[in-house]
Amino acid sequence: MGVIDINNITKDYGNGRGVFDVSFTVEKGEVLGFLGPNGAGKTTTIRQLMGFIKPDSGSLSIQGMDCFKKADKIQKSVGYLPGEIAFIDSMNGMEFISFVAKLKKMNGMGRAHELMEMFELNASGKLKKMSKGMKQKIGIVCAFMDTGADILILDEPTSGLDPLMQNRFVELILAEKRRGRTILMSSHMFEEVERTCGRAAIIRDGRLVAMEDMGKLREGRQKTVEFTFSKAAMAAEFASGFPKAACQGGSRTVTAQVGRNLDAFVKKAGMYTVTDLNVRTQSLEEFFLHFYGEGASE
Numbered sequence: 247m248g249v250i251d252i253n254n255i256t257k258d259y260g261n262g263r264g265v266f267d268v269s270f271t272v273e274k275g276e277v278l279g280f281l282g283p284n285g286a287g288k289t290t291t292i293r294q295l296m297g298f299i300k301p302d303s304g305s306l307s308i309q310g311m312d313c314f315k316k317a318d319k320i321q322k323s324v325g326y327l328p329g330e331i332a333f334i335d336s337m338n339g340m341e342f343i344s345f346v347a348k349l350k351k352m353n354g355m356g357r358a359h360e361l362m363e364m365f366e367l368n369a370s371g372k373l374k375k376m377s378k379g380m381k382q383k384i385g386i387v388c389a390f391m392d393t394g395a396d397i398l399i400l401d402e403p404t405s406g407l408d409p410l411m412q413n414r415f416v417e418l419i420l421a422e423k424r425r426g427r428t429i430l431m432s433s434h435m436f437e438e439v440e441r442t443c444g445r446a447a448i449i450r451d452g453r454l455v456a457m458e459d460m461g462k463l464r465e466g467r468q469k470t471v472e473f474t475f476s477k478a479a480m481a482a483e484f485a486s487g488f489p490k491a492a493c494q495g496g497s498r499t500v501t502a503q504v505g506r507n508l509d510a511f512v513k514k515a516g517m518y519t520v521t522d523l524n525v526r527t528q529s530l531e532e533f534f535l536h537f538y539g540e541g542a543s544e
């Protein structure tokens with residue numbers, strides 16, 4: 247059993263919308279990325295974890311507590327960042343943060359102030375006058391300020407943040423990971439998932455289509471290697487030894503998708519006169535797009 251357990255949940259909104267038979271586990275101390283295109287079912291899954299909605303079938307638990315039956319306890323103890331935050335507009339930012347701290351029965355506000363500094367947030371203005379990014383920062387402060395919360399559930403935490411603040415956020419996640427917190431975070435940002443997560447769950451049309459280990463993914467990722475040789479005949483001879491290598495007739499350049507055969511590829515090239523070399527590593531985005539786009543395998 248993990249810290250967060252999702253067991254065969256279905257929430258059917260009709261017309262193929264919702265989530266269907268989704269199961270996965272988040273282990274203690276793990277940062278798990280939850281990726282998927284718009285409308286895939288990330289928020290629907292997360293709202294069931296927070297106990298706001300009840301699954302039609304299946305069950306969810308956090309630290310052994312049923313998420314729907316123990317919703318009150320879960321909402322108080324988990325650091326949660328909703329996709330869209332329902333603010334009390336008449337409050338100013340600081341009043342709202344203090345209000346949430348009171349609900350969580352927190353003692354000190356030290357961490358809240360550290361977080362405001364980290365994200366360069368001045369929370370003294372009225373919420374209704376704040377930009378999207380400022381509101382998002384308030385949400386981040388509220389989710390992370392309770393140092394007693396060992397579990398964080400974050401729904402698209404960097405939406406609305408500029409690149410500098412996205413970087414700060416990545417640093418924050420890495421620091422929280424070192425502290426041993428367990429984090430589930432949905433995202434559209436491949437880069438932030440790559441930099442922070444140990445594994446990524448991919449959801450599409452309400453169904454979980456993959457669970458990838460980021461370490462293995464990094465190792466197994468395809469590279470496009472391009473060698474240019476001093477003579478076209480060398481290029482042709484070299485290319486004939488690798489089924490995946492392409493060499494246009496008469497060209498001195500060979501292009502190939504290389505994975506685990508990188509070593510053999512480089513050693514063979516060393517037998518000829520190499521005049522140029524280019525290497526491009528497939529981005530996480532390119533790797534994942536086949537789970538996203540039209541005709542993705544089920």
Ligand SMILES: Nc1ncnc2c1ncn2[C@@H]1O[C@H](COP(=O)(O)OP(=O)(O)OP(=O)(O)O)[C@@H](O)[C@H]1O
Pocket residue numbers: 259263264282283284285286287288289290291329
């Ligand atoms: N209360 C509801 N009633 C009817 N349909 C709903 C309801 N909530 C969500 N849906 C539908 O369920 C599907 C999944 O929505 P969800 O918000 O979980 O997606 P998401 O993966 O979080 O997407 P995004 O990246 O756009 O936030 C969508 O088609 C959405 O329209």
